[in-house]
Every structure is written in C-alpha cells, then in structure tokens.
Amino acid sequence: MNTNTNISNLILIPILIPFISAFLILLISEKTKYLKEVLSIAVALLCFIASITLLRLVGENPIIYQIPWLGYREMMAFRVDHLSAFLLFAVSMFSTLISIYAISVKNKGYSKIFYFLLLLTQSAAAGSVLSDNLIAMLFFWESMVVFLYVYIYISGEGYAVRKAALKTFLINGISDIAMMIGIVIVGYISDTYLMSSISSNKLILSGWGTIAYIMLLIGALTKAGAFPFHTWIPDAALNSNAAFMAYIPAAIDKLLGIYFLARISIYLYSLNTTMQVILMAIGAITILVAVMMALVQSDYKRLLSYHAVSQTGYMILGIGTLNPIGIAGGLFHMINHASYKSCLFMTSGAVERETGTNDISKLGGLFSRMPVTAICFIVAAASISGIAPFNGFFSKELVYKGTLASGWTLFFYAAELGSILTLASFLKLGHSVFFGSCPENLKDTKEAPYSMIIPMILLAAICIVFGFGADIPVSKFIEPSLSSLGVVVGNIELAGFHTDSLFIIFLVVVIIAVTNHIIGFRLSGKAYKSSDHIHHAPVLKETYAMADKGYFDIYEISRYIFAYFAGIMFKVDRFFDKLIDDIPSAITRWASEQLSRLQSASYRVSMFFIFLFIAIYLLYLGGIKWQ
C-alpha cells in the first residue's frame, strides 16, 4: 500500500483547493470582469492536472489516505483506485470545460455565485468519488443537493423557477435520506463503513441487506436521473441555463450516480438474478419512457434533458447485466454520454445566446450562420444516436452484447427501440434547428463566441477520438476500473469495430429512423412537427396528454397523496385539539365562572358557607379514629 504523503496531498488538492477558492471568489466584486472566471478555470485546470497525475500513479495497489476525525481513525478515509481516479479525471475535465463555457452564458445569475457553486460542486463531487468511508461520501454527496437548489434558484425569477428548484431539492433530498438510511443499515450489518472492507466480504440480498440495497439504489438512481426519479431534470431544463444543464444533470450527476450504482451493485453486494432483472427492467423502462417523451418535445433543452434521462437507461441496463461486457458498456457509456450530452447542451446554450430562444419551432437554417456549433451538434447527435464510428456506437454495442449475454433478449429489443427513437428525435431536432429555411428574424445570426466554441469542439473531439480509437479509453480507463471493481474481464475483446450481426441491426435501426423522419416530415410539412404522427397516434395521444398533466410524475403524485394525507391529519388534529383543548377549556371556564359567582355573594351567604364548612370539618373530625 502506498501511503506516501506527497501522494496524499495530491488526493486533497481536488477537494480542498476548489473549496477554498470558492470562498475566495465570493470576495471578488461582481463588477470585476474575468478575474472570477480565470480563477475558476485555473483551479479546475489544477485539479485536472492533479487527477491526471493520480491516474498515472495508481498502480496495482490503491492509494489510501486516512484523516482521523471525530475520534474515528477511518472517518475521512480516501482511497483512490482506478475507478475513482477515472471518475475524478472526468469530473475535473468537465469542470474545466464548463468553467470556460460559462463565461459567455448570460442567464446564469450572478457569475460570482455561479462560479462559487461550480467550485463547491466540483469539490463535493471529487470528495464523493474519492471517499472510501460511506459516511464521508454521504457528507460530500448530500452537500451537492444544496448547490443544486441554488443553481436553479439563481438562474431566473418567478414562480416556475422557484417551483422547479423546490422540486429538485425535494426529490434529491428525500432520495439522499433514503441513501442515508441505506448506509446506516449497511454499516450496522457489516460492522464497518469502509467500502474496501465491505467488498472483501460482500453483502448479500437478504433481510436487512435487501432493504439497505434498495435504499442505496434509490440514492444512486435519483442522482443518475433514472425513471421514476427523473422528473426534476426536464423542469430544471426549462427554467435554468445551458451551463448548469451541461454541468450537473448531463455530466456530474450521471458520473456520480452510475459510479455509485456500480459500486453498490458490483463492489459491495453480490446480487441475485431477481435484482439483476429489476435493474435491467429499470434501465429499459427509463430508456423507453424518456425517449418517448423526448420525441415530442419542442424545446431544445427540454428535449435534450429527456435524452439525458433516456441514456441513463443504457448505463443502468449495462450495469444490470452483471457481466463484464455489460458493466464495461455501462461505464463506457457513462463517460461517452457525459461528453456528448454536455456538448449538446452547450450547443443549445450557444443557440439560445445567439437567437434568444430555445423553441425549435422558431429556429431553422442555422447551419450556414453557426457552422462550428452545427458541426459539433452533428457529431454529438451522431454519437448519442449510436452512429458508427462515434463513441456512442461502441458503448451501446457493449451494452447490447452484455444484454444478449445475460439471456434477456426482451431488454435488448427495448434498447434497440430506444435507439431508433433517439435517432428519430435527433433527426427532428437537427433538421428543425440547423437545416430547412431560416426565419426572417434570424437572418443575421452570428457564430457563438470562442469561449463557447472551444469547449464544444473539445467535447466533439472526444466523441470522435473515443469512437475511432475506442481502445484508448477502454484500455486506459474501463478495463482497470473493472479490475478495481473486482470484475474479471478475461480474454473478451471490449474495444474494436466488429462487423457481426449487431452491425446489421445497427444499419436496420438507422434505416427505420430515417424512414420514420421522412414520413413524419412529409406528413406534416414542418421539420419540428416530424414526430407528430407518433405524438397524435391513438392511445399515445392520451398518454402524452396525461404525462403533460403530471399523472406519471412521482413528485406530483406524492404531492397529491401528501395533500390528501395532510387533510386527514388536520382533521385528526382538530379532533384531538377539541378533546384536549376545547372541552377542558370550556369546563374550566364554566367552573371558573361558577366559582367567581360564589365570590360575589353577600356577607350572609359567605358567612353561611364558612360556618357550614367549619361544621363539616368538625363532623369530619368526629369520624376520625384516633391513633
């Protein structure tokens, strides 16, 4: 084990430096230009370099650093294995890119507060992935909820923003409480909070273990934004800015959620077939439900946010297969998704900044006006749709293979159907935003500023590099991560281009999606209406209407149930109030008035009473037996 103090400092850099810098940023005046941005970028870059160094230093043995705290030697225990280092690398990379990108985002609220939150989030995310102690991890994990709330709250004014912020806070907060319960149970049944100690004697699903796993799963799924805990993401997309969306729901939350899902499902527990099916089903349902919703959206960011949910389904499906190929696919898809979805949200922010709107019905023909943004969009959209040879194709292929290897072909079909719809919705989005005829008021739209273009290009480049050279991330990140999770890879080929039956299916998928788009475009005549033949199909139309009203939203349902429950409890409370307050008060009042009336009697009555009581006293005396 490597406990060199120099390396220990390296662990603290990504946690402490952003944390301290965040408060430094608060000292800078809002009017001072670029200083906050430069400081934030510099800090993120420093952490990025530290994470690369850590990634290189992690060998066969993980790096361990423990800070005694509150009387427990292992309270603040950090442990860097390949998976943690990989996650830290990703977190730092996205923080750097978003710091650059956010310079030109206009509706991000006070930039001081934005960068303050960005650095704190980075610090907390780094702490979450590096912690070995579950309680320390929870500490970092939960602190992010507050930042999430403030992020949304500061990005606008009005009822909708506050409502979205509150919704986000409640869903995440409650799921974190569930996670806390899970962690406490895990600590109780395994007698330690160190994940590395638990993993040497894995938990099984029985009794309290099952409850704990479900609680932890709720925490992980909510962070990742899976069905049915995803509903805050589309609401936040409407009411917040592109930088936030590209940073947290698209990148950080997915990274952390899937990281923790992988940790609990593979590292801490040895799951059984039932839980495997449940996980895969959650994945498949998430894919389909979210992509169906995404297909009919007319807002650029909201459409993307549903895809952010949908893609989570692939990762959960991949990890749920519990075989090396599937897990590799899930983890690979996680990093791929973060890169292309961040890129897509960045393009939405660029379009919003230049045109002032995110409504795709008011956009069109922007390719010639914003060529770089458009090309980045196309690359990222091709990646998310799984077009070969971009990165999404390879990770999805791994997920498909894993699903087929698990024997549950049903989920494979669901995933393929999701792919078709994903491609269809991106054809619709790309067609209506960047192609077709340009509206009059957008004729003189300009390209986005460099601060926006550079991160987009870098992310698009990652999509291409991870695609064409899929063996680089697989051999550098995924395979070591699998080994640190304890998964034996064996001789399976994870990267590389295979011209097998899956490739044929991929071609079929592309053909179906394109045909569907052409049909839709021909039927409606407008690109942004090209999904209307699905939207207005029988049964689906009613379902969509109900979904719009929030009938399937767990948050709205809970609110309704809680309101009803609160009504009943209010009645019960009134009853007890009557019982212990009103009735005794009335009796007391009555008695008190009677006693006061007695007081205002004349002397004769008073005297009479006094002599009466003296007589009673004496009679009482007469009846007492002496000792």
Add this chain to the structure above:
Amino acid sequence: MAIDLISYSLVPLFAALIIPFIPRKHRRITEIIANITLLSGIINLGYVIIYYLVLNDYTSYTSDAFTTLMLFTIYLVGMAITFFSTYYEVEKDTNFSSYYSLILVSVSAMCSLVMSRDFFTLYIFMEALSVCSFALITSDSKTFSIEAAIKYFFLTFPASVLIIFGISLLMINYGTFDFDTIKFTSMNFLTFVSLSFIILGFLIKAGIVPFHFWTPDVYEGSYSPVSAYMAGIVTKVGGIYAIIKIVMLLSSYGFGSNLSKLLLFTGFLSVFVGAIAATVQKNMKRMLAYSSISQMGYIILAAATFSPIGIIAAVFHLINHATFKTVLFLNSACVEKSTGTTNMDELKGLEHRMPWTSWTSIIALFSTAGLPPLSGFWSKLLIILALWQSGHIFYAVAALIASVFTLAYFTIMQKKVFFGKLPEKFNDIKEAKYQLLIPVVVISLIIIFTGVFFNRVFPYFERILS
C-alpha cells in the same frame, strides 16, 4: 420568645411610635424614618444569611436560623413595600403617618410572631397583625376598601375564636403553651381536637379554600402596595406560618397521619379552586388574588406530608411566594398608576411602553408557574417530590396539573396586559419611575439568583430546618 433577635421586633415598633409625633407637613422625614428602620434591619439580616450562604459553613450557626430567614423575608417585603409607597403617590389625602406606622407595627408584629416560642404569644401577635391589616386595608379612601376591610373582619373572626378555644384545650391538657415543653407523648382525643381547632383557625386566617371568600375582595379593594403587602407576607405569616410550625412540632413526635389527610385535601382544593377561578378573571389584581390562594394550597400540600423534605419545600415555597407575588402585585400597581386601571380587557400592548414592568412580570410568573431555572421551579419540584415520596401520588399528579393551570392564567394575564399592539389611548404613557422599579428589579434578581444558585440554597434550607 427568641430574646437574641428581639431588636428586630422592637426597633420597628419604636419607629412606629415616633412617626405620629412628626408634623404631617414633613412627610419626607416620616418616609426616611420608615425606610431607614427597615433598611438597617434588612442589611443586618442579609449579612447574616448571605454570610452563611457564601461560606457554606454552618458550624457556628445558632438554632434560630429558621427564624432569621423568616425575619429576612418579612423585612424584604416590608422594605420593598415601604420604598415603593414612598414614590407611589396616587392618593393625595392618604394619612401617611398612620400608613407608615401601621406598616412598621405590622412588621414588628410579624417578627414577634415568628420569634414566638409558645402558642399564646403566637396568638397575640396574630391578632395584633390582624388589627393592623384592617387598618391598612382602609388606607385607600375608596369606599370599596372599607367594604373589603369589613369583609375581612367578619369572615376571619371565627378564626380567632377557634384558635383561642384550641389553645385553651391544649392548656387544660398539658398545663403549658410552650413549644419546647409540650410533650405530645400520645395523640389523645383532646390533643387532636385542640390542634385541629388551631389549624382550622389558621386556615381561615390564611384564606384557604373553602374559607377564601374574603381574599379576592381584600386584595382587589385595597391600596395597591397594601395588596402586595397582604398577599406577599401578611397572610402567609399570619396563617400559613403557624400551620408549618405545628407540622414541624408534630413531625418531630411522629404524629400526624389523620391531620395529614385533612390538610392534604384542603390544600388540593385550594390549589385547584384558586387556579381554575383565576383563569376567567377580568381584573389583574383579582387574578393575582386567586393565584395567591392557589399557591398557598401548594404550601399546605407540602406541609401536609409531615416529612422533612415537605417542610423544606413548604418554607421554600412560602419565601418564593413572598418574592414573586410581591413583584406581580407591585407591577399591577405600576400598571394602575400608568394607565389608571387594572381591568385587563382595557389593557393591551404595554410592553412597548413599560418593558421593565413586562419583563419582571415574566420572570415572576415563570417562577410561579415553576419554570427552570427560577426559584419557583425548585420549590414546586420539592413539593411534588415530597408528595410522591410520602406516597400521595394522586396529589403529586394534581399539583403537577395545577401548575399547567398556573402557567395558563398567567400567560393570559401577560398576553392581555403586556403583549399585542399598543392602543391609541396608551400612546403617551410612560414606564414607571425608576424608584418604583428598584424593589421590583431587586426581588426579580433574588428570584433568579435563588434559582440559579440552588445548589447553595438547598443545603442552607436543609440545615436550618433539620
């Protein structure tokens, strides 16, 4: 009598005799003599008590420690009332020389009462105290006060008859009045009847339910400082003190189970009737009067356990009651002086104009209701503890429930008088003069310190009552 302490009784008496010879136009001199007399006494007594409290060393303490403590309480309240009256000045036509004389004579009578070592002396000074009280109640020239005095006289005179009757029976039985020489070797019928008569008489004097008919009228009808004086100390020393004394006497012989039942029931009745009747009162002073009845019930309950801890609790609550009830009555006097009324329906929001009065009221009422760490909490705790330990669980629970009532009616009072929005008509009222606030604040501080430093106070009580 306790001869070594007799100067505390004689000095006020001499001062009271001098005062009538001072010309009426030199009112200041009258006031100075009255104040100086009591102040010198309180400094002496305070030094003795605080000396032992601080040193926590009782080796050189005389057996009269309990008497000293009672004297201190009498002087404290007497001093507060005298000082307060000096600056109160509502009634221009009050006869001040007789007023101060009466206060000094009653202080002297009370001191003699607590110093007495036999029943007959006790009785004589109790009567002297009653006579002073009649006169003091009439010091307010309102007709209502004369009515109150008459009511007080008529409704308490049976007490004198009963007490003298009981004392006579004791004399027949034992041939002596002396506390120390009476040997209650066996509780025969005559002893029991005589003691019961004496206790009954003192219960009437104390205004315990069901002999409480005079108390609310007297406390409401008399001059405000006099109300504080009567409620704070006079009825306590004139009635309750003698009961505690008899209980102490009997408990050292191991008697009292039958008397115990009797007293417990009377105390319980008093606690509840006082508390319940207080909740709907419209007049602040009348509410305080009922509260006084209720609190005296607590003292009786504690004494009725006949256990050492019960006696400690009774004495401690008696002293606490003297402090917090004085504060509350003096505050009601301040309110009356500022606004001209004590009708709670007309009062509102005075805390904005009279913050000191409001805050001292809060301290006193919290102490009455038994909220830690104020002194009232400890005495109530001891009372409930004593009841519980001696097996009277029903009365212990009842005492606990009654303190909820206490808090309830005092919260009503505080809310009606001090909280809320200040009405237009009270816009130009002012806080009472600082001289009026001095006694209130000093006694409030005593309440707080007694409660906070209870670890020092309790051994002291344990020591002097052992």
